[in-house]
Amino acid sequence: MDSHAAIIEKLNRLRRERGALVLAHSYQPAEVQDVADLVGDSLELSRAAAKNDSARLVLFCGVNFMAETAAILRPDRPVHVPDPNAGCPLANMITPRELADVRREHPGAVVVAYVNTSAEIKAASDICCTSANAAQVVRSVPADREIIFIPDRNLGDWVQQQAGRGDMIIWRGFCPTHNRIMERDVREARAAHPGAPVVVHPECRPEVRALAEEIASTSGMVRFCRESPAREFIIGTEVGMVYRLEKECPGKRFWPATELADCPNMKLTTLEKVLWELQDLAHPVKLDPAVAAAARRPLEKMVEVLGA
Numbered sequence: 082m083d084s085h086a087a088i089i090e091k092l093n094r095l096r097r098e099r100g101a102l103v104l105a106h107s108y109q110p111a112e113v114q115d116v117a118d119l120v121g122d123s124l125e126l127s128r129a130a131a132k133n134d135s136a137r138l139v140l141f142c143g144v145n146f147m148a149e150t151a152a153i154l155r156p157d158r159p160v161h162v163p164d165p166n167a168g169c170p171l172a173n174m175i176t177p178r179e180l181a182d183v184r185r186e187h188p189g190a191v192v193v194a195y196v197n198t199s200a201e202i203k204a205a206s207d208i209c210c211t212s213a214n215a216a217q218v219v220r221s222v223p224a225d226r227e228i229i230f231i232p233d234r235n236l237g238d239w240v241q242q243q244a245g246r247g248d249m250i251i252w253r254g255f256c257p258t259h260n261r262i263m264e265r266d267v268r269e270a271r272a273a274h275p276g277a278p279v280v281v282h283p284e285c286r287p288e289v290r291a292l293a294e295e296i297a298s299t300s301g302m303v304r305f306c307r308e309s310p311a312r313e314f315i316i317g318t319e320v321g322m323v324y325r326l327e328k329e330c331p332g333k334r335f336w337p338a339t340e341l342a343d344c345p346n347m348k349l350t351t352l353e354k355v356l357w358e359l360q361d362l363a364h365p366v367k368l369d370p371a372v373a374a375a376a377r378r379p380l381e382k383m384v385e386v387l388g389a
């Protein structure tokens with residue numbers, strides 16, 4: 082048996098013994114997506130984990146804020162990560178003190194927090210959103226209330242156009258990986274693959290979004306590409322998404338707008354680290370229970386607004 086097959090065999094045995102549910106974000110390396118019980122976006126995965134009653138532990142392959150969200154939604158069950166160094170630079174671009182300062186400058190404003198935030202930031206926010214539902218969440222805020230949108234300026238800019246709220250106070254954070262996708266990358270990809278629709282994530286720069294046929298969350302991308310009659314697509318998001326699309330849309334071809342949109346934090350997870358965590362259980366998510374309880378409120382508010 083080769084070493085890859087031996088790792089998979091050991092991993093499957095351990096996951097059964099531990100009663101573990103293995104979740105992988107769409108930006109994870111292909112080998113990690115292949116061993117997951119479920120592949121999806123951060124909230125899809127956290128909510129699926131919360132609904133699952135049979136697992137005894139959750140192993141979340143993604144970045145830390147995602148595993149935290151799973152732990153916030155289901156505090157009675159341990160959530161583990163393969164590598165605790167897998168942070169998200171976007172989530173780190175606003176601190177609790179900065180949020181308190183901007184709130185003080187805009188008393189009465191509603192803080193809408195993208196799920197790509199730490200538990201502390203969620204705990205100090207009013208309502209959460211994902212890239213799939215951000216416009217709906219923003220529209221739910223009464224017109225006479227100011228909105229502070231954190232932490233992603235590109236998503237904020239797109240959402241304010243979608244929701245017709247030109248007056249939003251948008252935090253200055255950005256995803257370094259999505260920001261690596263440039264206008265010229267999209268133009269070059271179009272020239273190389275004429276006729277292929279350009280599908281980009283709202284975390285991309287405005288000038289990149291302006292060139293796209295479709296702007297969508299990762300779950301929206303899967304839906305669009307599955308339903309579109311096109312056979313080839315140019316994908317403007319983290320490169321791991323191409324693998325998920327290839328699996329979910331057999332027979333279609335996907336070209337990354339640039340190979341440089343490769344998130345180093347997402348790629349900290351390897352098959353070996355998944356196995357080691359199942360073996361050693363060395364990296365549980367630890368949250369202050371009061372922070373976790375406070376962070377659950379804006380997530381529940383989001384679910385309430387969506388009527389989901």
Ligand code: SF4
Nearest residue numbers: 169170171256258344
């Ligand atoms: Fe954070 Fe961007 Fe990496 Fe996602 S792709 S984890 S938003 S840095």
